[in-house]
Amino acid sequence: MDFDGVFADPNPQLPDPPPDADPSQVDQISSLTLEDAGDAASDEPTAGNESPPTNFHSERNPDFGNTNRDADPSPAEQMSSLTSENPGDAAGCERPAGNGSLHANFYVGSNSHHPDPKPEAPSRVEQISSLTLDSSDAAGAKRSASNGPLPSDFYLAADEIEIVEEVSPVAGDTAGISALGGHGAWREGSELDGEAPPSPSSSGYAGERGSSGASSGIEEVDGPGTLPDDWSRGKRHFDEDDGSLSWRKRKKHYFILSHSGKPIFSRYGDEHRLAGFSATLQAIISFVESSGDHIKYIRAGNHQVVFLVKGPIYLVCISCTEESYDTLKRQVELIYGQMLLILTKSVNRCFERNPKFDMTPLLKGTDAVFSSLIHAFSWNPATFLHAYTCLPLTYATRQAAGAILQDVADSGVLFALLMCKHKVVSLVGAQKASLHPDDMLLLSNFIMASESFRTSESFSPICLPRYNPMVFLYAYVHFLDVMDTYLVLLSTASDSFYHLKDCRIRIENVLVKSNVLSEVQRSMLDGGLHVEDVPLDSSRRSRSLPPQLAADNTIPEFSLSPAITGGPSGLWHFIYRSINLDQYVSSEFSSPISNPSQRKRLFRAYQRLYASMHDKGTGPHKTQFRRDEDFVLLCWITQDFELYAAFDPLAEKAQAIKTCNRVCQWVRDLENEIFLFGASPFSW
Template sequence: MDYDPGLPPRDHGDSNDPNPSFDHGPVAAEIEGSSNAEANHQRGRNGRAPSDLCSGGEIETEEEEEEEEGFRSPGNSGYYGEGEISSALARIEEVDDGRNSAEIWARWKHHSNEDDASASWRKRKKHFFILSHSGKPIYSRYGDEHKLAGFSATLQAIISVVEISGDHVKLIRAGNHQVVFLVKGPIYLVCISCTKEPCEELMGQLELIYGQMLLILTKSIDRCFEKNPNYDMTPLLAGTDLVFSSLVHAFSWNPSIFLHAYTCLPLPYATRQAASAILQDVADSGILFAVLMCKHKVISLVGAQDASLHPDDMLLLANFILSSESFRTTETFSPICLPRYNPMAFLYAYIHFFDVDTYLTLLTTSSEAFYHLKDCRIRIENVLSKSKVLIEIQRSILEGGLFVEDLPFGVSLQSGGVDAKMSESLSSFMGLGVPGGLWHFIYKSIYLDQYVSSEFSPPVSNSNQQKRLLRAYQRLYASMHDIGNSSHKTQFRRDNDYVLLCWITPDFELYAAFDPLADKVLAVDICNKVCQWVRDLENEIFFLGASPFSW
């Protein structure tokens, strides 16, 4: 099934050229759908999706998606949830505490009064569903899972009919909607979206939702379905609805989702080294991983020899921790699974918050290590206090990250033949003080699997504008990493909202947004200056461990 995202013409350049030239070329992106059986069995060929969710006139595609209740709007400071998470389970087993599973979910569910007959439910721009292979609902972003049982059965039927024919359904297109399917053994995950995000990105988001479920339950949940195809997972996930909702909310604002990289809290090099030294000390005493974080940003992390922590696991672990108020109020020792590390086994996480933002996670394979990890935490806390690391962390939070207004331009920007009149005109556009009209950038170090992004500032100031820009980056990332377009290392794209420039080399990836009137030559010059600025600050904005992880 062909997919045409309607992207403007692509520009190409030489990735090894520090001042790449951009020559126009065609854009072609093809997304793999289901194979032959799709034409015979998928609903969606006639413009209709499961139930009538995608029926014409129901969705106002120009409106911004409503923010989840209880979450901060996309920004630079991270996200918090409200509520608690029930204790994770050390082993998967049947649970029957006499409560109706609907009652277990009700306390935590947003919009629980909605179902597929509700006008408000139909107007949601992006739905996520988890269901079992028997069609039993497990999670939905909006509405009551039990009221959506019929809708879940319809989704299950679509998957099953195609599988009976020996094929696998991946994508249905219906008007402005995409229905994306991900089958993981007895677990089915579905996204229905009209947000114009690339299919690959939606599939990646489903993978992360599945990974979040594994973090709580491990892949051994499959055995429960082997014993009982009608197994009800709801009691096992009681109280974790907020974890999934927080992750789904992060899809709109967190570049880690599509970059598969993590970001660090900016700190003086000596401060980060002091934190790393004490973490290394405790790691040598039998700890698998020691991670010090501030909100969703890494301060330092240390792993045992030959052990690596994938950025996706770090993302899911941070989301799990930050979604619970209980972790903030007491030290916790909880079994968790890192799906990229080992999806079949539990590790044990000791979690302690030093303050409202900064927390330590110590991971071990031993279920009897609580008191040892507590002693390690006390040692770490003493060192962090004496070396004033915690004070530096608070200072960094107050100061924020990188601002495009602080980009050093030197004496002149008139390189590449850009005259002074043009430079002055661009720098004054919309009252911005940044020469060249640079609005925002993301720089990813490929070697470190880390990224740094500038803080949002005017005119990208409110949550809807930030969400729109992040989704534009997503589309740019997907087009640049499409297998059929692997030879293209640069892209310059102009539309009514902004100019986007992407530059990929073996060492880094750069994504930058400029005002719509930006000059291409000047934009390329600005991007070179951004790269140099990041390299000058790398000791402060990246974690440069002596033994970088290799995932």
């Protein structure tokens, strides 16, 4: 028996070539048919081929040609069409493709006519040998080069790229991209950074007030109907693949692939052209698995490759951002959660039926959702804190909002959420139902990143992975007239559209009448807590209410002079997390950390601090003090709360500690305004 050189095969056969990218969608359908037979056996034979896709949420994919953006089929009609075709779909098990809001069912449904004559499981030798990377790269590149022109919908998704680091080996094939680019040019910002510049106002704690208003000029326009930011429009750098130097230099890659090595999602580059690379990742994972172990990560210089295996789905992050393993693992877990939110875990069954199942079509059109989640990994503390945040409002206002939500919750709505961007205005759950902060993060990201939710009321099947990863719930989403404020009503019943619509009308009426919406708007404009307002001593507590919460709108007296240096004792920023409430409050960024790169640096420092405090083996620790060239960081964890505070690196220890105590006291004084109390019992 010859050992045939585990890694040395110069001509590896890729285990699982991707479906060829085809020039038109019709062709794509037939090619997919050949690839993915078998899995469609249970699908309705005629599902969606002659008629438009049965998507409730009709405008989810504005960039893709087969959705008629202007058509406005009545949601009711759509709903009834699905319910009549798929009774019992609520379980979501048999038909992840049946997620009406995706076009996937369109493709998958057509497969049943064309069973795959030769389903082949990839042999291990093939998988292993493809670890010879240089050659597999080459193979991958060649493969894509021979793919011929990409389908037109691909072109539409890839926009003009201002900065081209390197001419990709397959540039010839994609020459038409810029010509076809339908939308405005991407703003490249800080590339090759690879991450969109954090957008201050989308972060929710941008200092919009005069005291810290050194805005950096990349602020998004928040007018209704405008796109939130570049990242929300979906994938960038579509013309790159693993052969491109620019692609390799991206700071943070995320991949989803199937256990047979088929690419499902890549943050950068076209999945189909990354088939060879994807096969390599699969080979690494399966090589280790075959020895009875599981790979967690690889570290090389400042690069880290993090692996996560979730049944037939493999997730990989390649990062040189110096984030810790725990942080990156948490991020790929959230990406997996986002995928489940769209498809439910029952997508696994497709792989049971056909290991070579191609999942890409199921996620088609959701690039923006993933991009926006990935963007959140560099600005949204909820991504590592396991907590959500509320929009600051007076107690009475939040009570008013809560009361009307409670009304509808009593009438068969599972969860009712009123949100403003990623911040909760109010939230109510049916008896005993509790909403996990991660689910809220993923749900709000899904809604905020899907442009189509903004244009009309929508009814869309979604899955809350922490609530129940196996089933779809039905989300009625409606954006209200106040910027980025939306109502989400979740129900288990697929026929609840009318009911939820009625609920929405009732809620909206009350919200308008009771001035909740105008208060929300005011709070958005005023921003949250400002470190400049931290009281210097406890006797001044009552005067230190943030302006939007104070009786009148006068600016507190300390906000003028310390604006240059932040808060007392060099306090620059803080995050306070209430453990019992699963909520956090984060101060606005003060002027010493006004620019995006400083904010990102602070965000990463917080992530490291959090990971260090919550180490699985030794944590949670009680206190941590950390000083480097950028910050003094203090963390304090008690039974009730966690405080993370950032100071000037020259801050004096004793003063910093005193200030932390004051911050805690201050937050407790304000808790009725900044936290949501009395929501449904949170008992996870």
